[in-house]
Amino acid sequence: MITLEMQEKIQQGFQEEIEETKLLDCMRCGFCLPACPTYVHSNYDETQSPRGRIALMKAVRDGDIPFDGSVEESIDLCLGCRACEPACPAGVEYGSLLESARNVIQRETNAPVKEKAARKVAFDYLFQNQSAMEKVTSFVKFYQRSGLQTLTRKMGILSFFPSTMREMEKVIPKIEKSNVKKGMVYEGKSKKTKVAFFTGCLMDTMFAKTNEATINVLQELGCDVWVPENQVCCGALQGHSGELEKARENAKVNLQQFLAEDVDYIVNNAGGCGAFLSEYDHLLKDEDYALLEQAKQFSSKSIDITQLVYELGITKETLTSKQQSPVTVTYQDSCHLRNVSRVQDAPREILKAINNVYYVELEGSDHCCGSAGIYNLSQPEMSMKILDDKMEYVNETQAQILITTNPGCLLQMKLGIEREGLSDHMEAMHLIDFIDDYIL
Template sequence: MANTSYSERIQQGFIEHVDESKLLDCMRCGFCLPSCPTYIHSNFDESQSPRGRIALMKAVRDGLVPFDDSVEESLDMCLGCRACEPACPAGVEYGSLLESAREVIQKEKKKSVKEKFARKVAFEHLFKEPEKMSKTVGLVRFYQKSGLQKLSRKTHVLSLFPTILKDMESVLPEIEKKNLTVMRGMVFEAKKKATKVAFFTGCLMETIFSKTNKATVQILQQLGCDIVVPQNQVCCGALQGHSGELENARENARRNIDSFLAEEIDYIVNNAGGCGAFLSEYNHLLKDDKEYMEKAKRFSEKIIDITSLIYKLGITKLPLANKKGSLTVTYQDSCHLRNVNGVITEPREILQSIENVNYIELKGADQCCGSAGIYNLIHSEMSMKILDTRMENVQHTNAHIIITTNPGCLLQMKVGIERANLTGKIEALHLIDFLYDYVLDEGKLSLDSRKKEQISIN
């Protein structure tokens, strides 16, 4: 194919890797349109809708439309939130089609040296090797603690960078001195045993949001879970998969499968909606891998979100009584937790079960907040349009706290609070942190653990 054009190579790639039968499942009925944030926020541009993107994939595959920058922009602008899937009466597997198309594009696209370097560092190192992720986050902590953060803010040097980076810098949590990568290889024991689980720590959750991970383990212990944290687990692979780096995602999947299936457990629990959705689809990711396809199926069947497990084991087993007076809260869905894993009622039921908590449903909570992995960094204009609309709806709830169940959503909502000048009036929290900080009697939550013969964790 040396003499073929870029467009022809993309067409051939679509023929080989984008499943035509899945493309033909789309009936062009339009039920997906009201669920698609990019369609709504692009003044109803069909090329920014799920059925429009599917039509473009099919046209490129059939040679009716040459693949060019406009087609690439349409596919690239998609959030990948998959809200179109539960809205689709035909059950179109849009997420699978999008990932396949993006993989073909990334293989054939001519990249700059800068882009090649960035993708290699991110997808072949940071999100494959937990130690490198931990060291990178350590640099963020140095920036926060050394005085550089104060200096950069005082001198307004951050104004030289894109606004979204400045906003993200302002809402990053304070990085703990000792992040909880030390959880790896640990076993946390419950006094009253109900079940045994393995904990997927997540690359961002265990470094930037390690406090949430610690609280997760303590709540699980309270519910009677023995928790094992596999030593050799790695990033779930979602960011690689959504960015067209499916082979890198598959490598991570194999490592996680080997690590977790070595344990005798009932569930594999996670506290990040995006991670959980990708983990639950390892059976699809490795469907053509003869060695791992059955293992992947067993692995995916064990995946459960922390809110689902809390609900399953019994909300009433937790001391749910708000310690800080009457509060109004609202909830922003994690797209993939809702649209892929179908977890909708559980977090809402938990919040509604708490004394002195007034739960208000957020209009549009079922639609993406605009975070979508690194989408808010790459397509910041569209992301901020979506976020600003969301914050208008948040203000109508008069909530004191916005609850989320995904790290990207959490940071995005924190940015939204800053942009809406609501700092000090409202805060954004992970559901686990809300339970731990506002609701549970912390005196009843102890962290009993062992690492083979070692018995301590701080």
């Protein structure tokens, strides 16, 4: 229940943390509407659109309406995909407004006990300590390989869990031990450039083989790859979930680790992480001058692996698939890679340059797949609506391989393939795994 005291504190928090000038940048033109998945999938409900949410934020800030459950629902239902930003002619910083609003709401409202417990485990333990993430994935590995997974499925134990969790269990990748050693420099085959590699938390555990492939591809293209030893989670999940202070703590640790050596680039292989890393200067804008300058330096060097691979000239070489028969592929954009980092051409150009690979453009590939971090767990109904519509277009491509560039998107697309019964002739892959497996 939202009390009068909470309403007053949220209004005050909005006044302190949400800049009025940013709210007034919105001209209510409506260019954002067709780009917004929740607006489209909620039967064009204005309160589920970017300009509608901005209007609600301003109304609460100005005291025109009280903060209540309907306002909270609107803010919660937003995917945070930021597709509205490239569509906006006024350059409204919607992502910043959303994070600030969620930060205030999270701080000033009383979440249910279960949610509080889940947040504490996730943000104070799992994403704050990489060893904790490794312990969890070790348990998943044991579950997969001990026969427990087979037994659980046969006994129907999964039927007691929500449908989305049951389906996600089927698409969790086989957990492999990471062979990437922190603190090491992996020498490139030639000396083009030196990069620092951000391994990520999910990528370093659940997708360890993709991290190995990333280093291999960079070495092949002439990069010395340094892996900073004590790096931590980028802070994206915390920042997007109203835990900005925890995100800032992680950012400060990463600044210290990654700026300890001079490198040309700080490279990542997860679109969501990369977007957040590239905005550390915004995240730390209120810190002291020296720290802000470090954040600007860090953000300016941050680059997605696909963009770097493209810039290093991979498409100028003769690329031929190892497969003897042609393979048809399509590509689903990572929202944050496209809308925040503005990387959209590089992945496509790489795929188009490979002999024996037939690239088919996916209609609506610039629209969110419904993953959005943990959105598919917190808002399963809307997430599955979006995914099911997405899979209609995927079906039309008749692709054998669905490529993407972010772990959450990859799991979501694997889930879509499973839900559609396509797993016997279609698979989802990270672009770097595709390059490593099919070309190198």
